[in-house]
Amino acid sequence: MSVLAKTAYFWRSAASGLRHAPFVHFIAVTTIAIALFAAGLAQALGRGVDALLASLGGEVQVTVYLSPGLDEEGATVLRERMEAASGGRASLVPPQAALERLARELGDLGEALAQLPENPLPPSLELQVPAERRTPGALKQLAKELRALPGVTGVDYGEEAVERLSAISRALRYGGWVAFAVVLLATVVIVSATLQLAIYARRGEIEIQKLVGATDRFVKMPFLIEGFLQGLLGAGVALAGLALFERLVGPGMNSLLSFLVGPGGAVPLLEPGLALEMVAVGCALGLGGSFIAVGRFLRV
Template sequence: MSALSKVTYFCRSAAVGLKHSPFVHFIAVTTIAIALFSAGMARGAARVLDNLLASLGGEVEVTVYLSPELDADEVHGVRALVLALSGGEVTLVSPDAALSRLRTELGDLGEALAELPENPLPVSLELRVPPERRNPDALLALAKALRAAPGVAGVDYGEAAVQRLSAIARALRFGSLVAFAVVLGATVVIVAATLQLAIYSRRGEIEIQKLVGATDRFVKAPFLLEGLLQGVLGAAVALFGLWAFGRVLGPTLGALFAFLLGPGVAAPWVEPRLALELLCAGCGLGLGGSFVAVGRFLRV
């Protein structure tokens, strides 16, 4: 039998298998679709979380407090050092300007500041870091370097909030990874079980093939192709579900959380790279489940 004849036979046999057991294959396709849809939703949530971290990093204002004993030349020297360490924009804020700003922010309560015998606020530098350094790790490293600089009395950028959010993000990613691994394992088991039912219904055909000298590889090929088709169909259903979710709820989410997450939350939920990854994952799940099912049946 030529290679083309074999491929034609395998495709025809796989199509016949799908036609004879539609409900069994529907269960397998649905299981794969649910697993891949969950994976796509997790990827979308991770992207939104990354946008939140980036947005928070951009909004955080790094304030460097200088020692009160520094003279004007030393203050400008520290400013130049901070500028060199950060690579961003540095604004010098005098004690009078800082007190005036605080009085404005306090509103009616700001009048109480007029009773102070002297201005308690030190000279400070307001630092706007470049975009590539607006992440928790980079901000922490920058704060450590600034605190070690001579003439710096303190550095504040909301470190506790940034670190807490970063820890939450790591915990969510780890939890989603564990959950996804469990879902993948369960999907392979379900696909293998459903496909084994389809194989069992065609056991007479398999026995005839074995009697006439067909190899295990020849017997396995149509069922592996069925699993591959299941994976492709499952990935297609999952991608359609993600597209529909983005079309229906994407604009609503963007309107609700744009003030916090920025425009990234309204980005398309189905991107070319994600589509390719889900398609490959679906093919892998279908092939894996069919390989397990066929191997178990042939051993029996």
């Protein structure tokens, strides 16, 4: 039998297997679709959370308190050195401007600041930190470098808030990977179990093939193609579900993200890269489940 004839036979046999046990394969396809839909949705939500964390991280700034005796020229020199050391942009906040801003933030209680005999706030430089230096370790190192500069009396960058944001991001990523691993394992087990039922239903055909001299690879190939088709169909159903979800729920989610992180915060659920990943993972799940089922059940 030629290679082309064998290939045609394998695909016909796989298609016949799908037709003869539709309910069994429906369960496998549905399981793969649910797993891929959940993974795709989690990845899209993860991108939204990353955008939110990045936006909140953009609010992190380093406040450098200066010596009261430092003149304007010295403050300008210090600002330039800070910008060169951090790669960010710094702005000088005079004591009077800082006091007026504090009074506005306090609201009605801010009127009490007018009764102070003198302004207790020192001049300061507010540094907007670049995105690549907003990690807790990088900010801590930057604060250490800034404290060593002459004329600096203190540095504050909201260390606790930065570390909490970083911890939230790490927890989401690790939790997502653990959940994905659990779902992946469960999907492979279910797909393998359902395909074993299909193999058992065709055990007579398999015995005849072995009796007439069929090789192990020849017997396995149609079932591997069945698993591949299951994964492909499951990925297609998952993509259709994500497209429907994006159409029905997406506008509300994008409005919420735009409110939290600004007009550019909308995160599309479906992207070409994600679609390709889902198809690849779906086919891999189907093949993996069928490979396990064939190896355990046929013992060939």
